[in-house]
Amino acid sequence: VASGREAGNGVGIQDPVVGVDLGGTKILARLVDPQTGRAVGRIKANTPSGPAAVLEAIVDVVNELEGSDGASTVGVGVPGLVRPGGVVDRCPNIAGWDSPVSVKAELSSRLGKSVVVSNDVNCGAVAEHRVGAAKGIANFLAVFVGTGVGGGLVLNNELVEGGRGMAGEIGHVTVSPGGRLCNCGGKGHLEAYAGRAGIDAEARRRVEAGASPLLVELAGDGKIKSRHIERGLKDRDSLTSELLAEAADALAQGLGNVACLLDLEHIVIGGGVVDKLGQGFVDQINDSDSFGGVGSEMVKIILAHRIDDAGVVGAAILAADDGH
C-alpha cells in the first residue's frame, strides 16, 4: 500500500497528508510530508461566502490536488474558534459564518477521509515546533503579530488547546486595565496595542488630535500595513516611533507574564509586523521597562521562521499526529 501511494502521488512522500488552509480570502491545499514539513502540489480557490459554500470549495480543492487520493488524512486550519470535536463556532473573517458548523463530520463524510480541524494560529505554532524556530523546544508560546495578535502554546511537546478550544489567546490578555478599546469589545488588551488594526485606529485618533500625519498618509485610502510602519520608523516619524514603542511595551508585559507563569524559556514571535521589523523589534521588546514577570533574562524571544504555507503544513502535521 505504501509503495502504491508513492506511485500514486508521484512525489515520493510516504503516508502523505493533505493540508488545507482556510483563509479569509483564499483556500489553499497542498500534499504534505508530516515528518519533514515538505509540501508539494498547490491548489488555490477563493473563499466563498457562508459555511456551506466554503465546505464545498474545500472538497473541490482537495479532490483537485494531485496525489490526494493517496492520502487518507486531511488537516484543515480555520481562522476561527474550533471546539473539541471539530465544530467551528464562528469565523469572524468569513462572511456569513456566525453559527457552529460540524466541519470535521461534514468534510470526512464528503471526502471519505479522516479529517482533523484546528485553529490556524495553532497550526502556525505547530509548524514552528516541528520544522521551524521551535524545533526541539518542548515548551514555548508562539505569538503572531499581524492585523491582530494570536498565540499558540506548546507544553511538553503538546499543543495546549483548552477545554473550549480557546487556549493561547494572548492577544486578549489585558496589559492596561481600562486602556485602549479592543476589537472584541474589551479594554486594554495586548492586541489593541500591538496588532495592526489597533495601531491603525490609534494612529488616526492621534493624527486627528494633532500628531504627525506621516503614517496615516502612507496608508492613503487603505489600512496601515506593516510596510508603512517600517517606512515610518525609517523616516523617524514621531507618531510611528511612539506607537511602536507602546506595542513593544505591551508585548513585553504580556510575554514576560506568560513566561513567568509557565516557566517558559522560549517564546517564538512572528507574523506580518514582526516579519517586517525583524530583530530590531525583538530587541525593543527585550529592552522594554515594561517587561512582565521576573524579567527578560529568564526567557529568550526568538524570531519565527517564515515557513512557506505554515498553516497548511501545521494543519497536516496536527492531522497526522491525531491519527497516531
Place this chain on the structure above:
Amino acid sequence: VASGREAGNGVGIQDPVVGVDLGGTKILARLVDPQTGRAVGRIKANTPSGPAAVLEAIVDVVNELEGSDGASTVGVGVPGLVRPGGVVDRCPNIAGWDSPVSVKAELSSRLGKSVVVSNDVNCGAVAEHRVGAAKGIANFLAVFVGTGVGGGLVLNNELVEGGRGMAGEIGHVTVSPGGRLCNCGGKGHLEAYAGRAGIDAEARRRVEAGASPLLVELAGDGKIKSRHIERGLKDRDSLTSELLAEAADALAQGLGNVACLLDLEHIVIGGGVVDKLGQGFVDQINDSDSFGGVGSEMVKIILAHRIDDAGVVGAAILAADDGH
C-alpha cells in the same frame, strides 16, 4: 506483602505513602492513602537551620512515624524552588538554605525508600485536585493568598512544573508596570498588591502619609495578619477597604489573564487571606472592573477546600503518582 503492610501500619491503608511537609517553622509527617487523601499518624518537629540539619530532621520524623516502615515511597513538599531531579535550589524561608541541595538523592539513600520532592504550593494544588475543590476538574489554576501569592497549575489532569520547576508563579506576574515594589525586587507584581506582606508594607507607608491607622494599630508590634484585615473590613476602616479593593483588582487582572491565555473554566483560590475573607472576597474579585482577559463570565473562581495538612497530602499523592 499488601496485607503485611496493612498489619504493619495498623491503619488499614493499602500501599500507604509517607507525606512530609517542610515548613519554615515546623516539619510534619503523616501516613497517607494517596487514593483518598486520608492521613493517619502525625509526627512534628521544629525546622532547624541549614539543609544538613533539615535533612536529618526529616529522616527522624519519617522513621518515628508509626507505619512508615510499611511505606516504600515518601513525598516531601518544600517551600522552595525544586529543579527537575529533586534538587532544591533555595528555600528563602529556611535559614541557611541558599544553595542547591540534592534532597531527593540524599533522603532516598538515607531512608532506603523512593523519594519525590515537590514545591509546597504545587502540593497544595494537587491536594485540591484530588480531594478538594478541583476534584474532577482537568484544567485549573490554584492560587493561594497568604504572606505571598503562590500558584499551581493543572492542565489535562497533570501538574505543569515547567522546565526549571518554576511554573505557576502567578504571584510574580506583573499587574501594574512600574507599580509597587515586590519582595523579589520586581515592580508591580500581583503579590505586592494581594499578599499580606505587600499589604502590610503599603499600609504602613499610607499611615505614615496620613491614612487611617486602624489596620496598623491592630497589628501592634507584629505584622498585619488575615484576622486584622477581616477586623478592619468589619469596622469599615477606609484604608483596609482601599487596600483590599486594590488586592481584589490585582487578582482580578492576573487571574482573568491566566484564564484567557489557558482557556481555564475554573480557578481555585485559597490561602490564609482568602480563608478569612471567604466568598465576599471572591465576589469582589469577580465584580472588579479590572478583570483581565475576556471577562469574569468565562471562568468560575471557587474557594479552595481547607484540607487538613494539604501539603502532606499533596506531597504523598504526587509521590504515589510518580511511582506509577
